[in-house]
Amino acid sequence: MTISSAPDEALVLAAIEQVWGSMLFATAEAWPSDRVADFETGVQAQIELRGDWNGRLVLTCDSEVATQIAGAMLGLGPEEELPELDIHDAVGEVLNVVGGSVKGALVGTCALGLPGVSETSGAPSRDDSFVVSWGDAPVYVQILPDAA
Amino acid sequence: MKILIADDSKVMRQIVLRTMRQAGFGHHDFVEAADGAEALDKVAAEAPDLVLSDWNMPNKTGIELLRALRGTGNAVPFGFVTSEGSEDMRETAKAAGAMFLIAKPFTADHFESELSGMLG
Numbered sequence: 001m002t003i004s005s006a007p008d009e010a011l012v013l014a015a016i017e018q019v020w021g022s023m024l025f026a027t028a029e030a031w032p033s034d035r036v037a038d039f040e041t042g043v044q045a046q047i048e049l050r051g052d053w054n055g056r057l058v059l060t061c062d063s064e065v066a067t068q069i070a071g072a073m074l075g076l077g078p079e080e081e082l083p084e085l086d087i088h089d090a091v092g093e094v095l096n097v098v099g100g101s102v103k104g105a106l107v108g109t110c111a112l113g114l115p116g117v118s119e120t121s122g123a124p125s126r127d128d129s130f131v132v133s134w135g136d137a138p139v140y141v142q143i144l145p146d147a148a
Numbered sequence: 149m150k151i152l153i154a155d156d157s158k159v160m161r162q163i164v165l166r167t168m169r170q171a172g173f174g175h176h177d178f179v180e181a182a183d184g185a186e187a188l189d190k191v192a193a194e195a196p197d198l199v200l201s202d203w204n205m206p207n208k209t210g211i212e213l214l215r216a217l218r219g220t221g222n223a224v225p226f227g228f229v230t231s232e233g234s235e236d237m238r239e240t241a242k243a244a245g246a247m248f249l250i251a252k253p254f255t256a257d258h259f260e261s262e263l264s265g266m267l268g
Contacts (some may be wrong), residue, residue: 018253021252022253023158023252023253045174058217067267070159073159073163074159074162074166075166085158086158086159089157089158089159089160090157090159092157093157093159093160096204096231096252097252097253099230099231100230100231100232100233101231103232103234104233104234107184110230111205112204112232113204114156114204114205114206
């Protein structure tokens with residue numbers, strides 16, 4: 001992976017593609033910019049990077065997508081159900097592994113935080129996000145530097 | 149043998165356990181800890197033969213756990229299973245007495261490669 005001084009879309013997308021493929025046995029693809037990517041109730045995970053670059057990586061997806069991601073991680077069948085706590089845990093861990101991969105490709109970044117996960121209503125603005133696919137559903141990714 | 153899996157993610161502890169089974173080590177006994185402090189207590193209480201630990205955990209990180217163990221003379225074989233696998237971390241882990249560092253995402257092959265000599 002290319003070494004950078006700040007995370008950008010290409011770097012984070014490469015990390016997501018790796019995690020989707022190896023942990024979730026799925027393919028991540030860029031979501032067409034002209035395609036609607038809305039949902040009403042979602043799960044949002046975030047993790048901090050501290051060092052030469054300071055900020056957060058944020059991953060937001062529909063609740064059903066979060067359930068599917070957790071099921072894929074654990075190799076569950078479609079009828080098997082997971083408690084919400086485990087679904088949040090799984091989505092946070094996906095972002096944790098993405099964050100670890102991004103951290104490894106950054107010069108000077110020295111600390112990765114612990115992932116935090118919460119419920120969210122609606123998708124983030126597409127102005128400060130890029131969107132990748134989970135099957136036929138959107139997953140929003142934000143690279144948010146701390147406010148100067 | 150008894151193996152302690154320390155990770156603050158319950159889902160990840162389940163995945164490590166599943167991967168150990170896939171790697172052919174499922175016949176061993178497994179115990180779990182949800183953070184570094186609990187892992188330190190479990191090492192004292194359960195006397196595991198191997199510790200597989202995450203690095204980034206609340207209460208006590210994996211490297212703090214390892215240093216605490218070695219600081220009290222406990223030489224239990226110790227390996228990291230963590231989302232970060234930089235050269236710096238590998239060197240820090242080795243210097244503190246870790247046998248290996250497996251970076252997430254991992255496969256059963258990674259566990260087999262690191263542990264077949266010890267676990268058979």
